[in-house]
Amino acid sequence: MNQTIEELITFLSTPQKIIITMHRDPDADALGSSLGWASYLIRKGHDVTVISPTEYAANLNWLPGMEYVLVYEKAADQRNCKRKIDEATLICCLDFSALSRLKDLGKVVQEANAIKMMIDHHLEPEHFAKWMIWDTYAAATAQLVYALIKEMEPDKQTIEIFDISMAECLYAGIMTDTGSFRHANVTPEVHLAVADLMLTGFDTSRIHRLIYDNAPLSRLQFLGYVLSQKLTVIPEFRTAYMVLTEAELLKFNSSTGETEGIVNYGLQVENVVMSALFIERKGEVKMSFRSVGLFSVRDLASSHFSGGGHKNAAGxxxxxxVKETVERFLSVLPSYQQSLLSVD
Structure with missing residues (x-):
């Protein structure tokens, strides 16, 4: 057992007031890992509050514990969030490695007196936390939470540590961040972790349905519009991209999270190596990049769009x-042409 975990166990041996937060626009890994970790800490007798910096996708509302999640950007929650953070003795930062990923909540967390802890699998973390459970080879932050809890409870069987709700949350994070176990980040350790969690008896197919097969009709109609009207393919750069304006989002009443996963459709086009999605919302342009093989969208995002992430999935x-942003993207493609063309 490493020193960090030994120190953490000692710290958690007495009741603490704990905040758990995750990156803005949280996905299933951010929320699933946070709620799974929260459930474990609550069972250990701690006072735990989960705070999301922003709203989240409606298809994640089913996650056990979501009814207790506070949303910092909501005016009704903000004062309570600040009070809880002021009172906290530990702030756990999950599924992000830079405080800027918290949007407006970042400054509040940075200035808090509480000890900071990071659990994450992204590259190049900021060193703002006393304790870092950090591994870029992990497929998901939920996998790291699973491994951490197992290491903290070495003498207990899985069904003594995890209940169905905890297992569902962690499985949701692992399943989504591995693309339903089809991405290159799937390792034997991923399958072993999932197999262990399945001993609790949860229904894996139910979780897949709730996340992927639980969309309102309007979302499917919106997706049809995007793929038929907004998908552009540039064969000479083996690239596909889509652009969504704020007006189009309003036209289809597209809420937070409904654009999640759309960028992946570009990679389904024959011979495409990189897919990009540009979304204009609330005075800024959010970009999602996906790639296959050795081409690193993380390098592209960090070099040109103040972004980061993983080799094949970045933002x-x-x-x-939005017009200027797309023009900038198109202007840098020639410098990546050789790399894009060389991908098998």
Missing amino acids: GRSEQS
């Missing part, structure tokens, strides 16, 4: 107009 943001 970025721009304060320029």
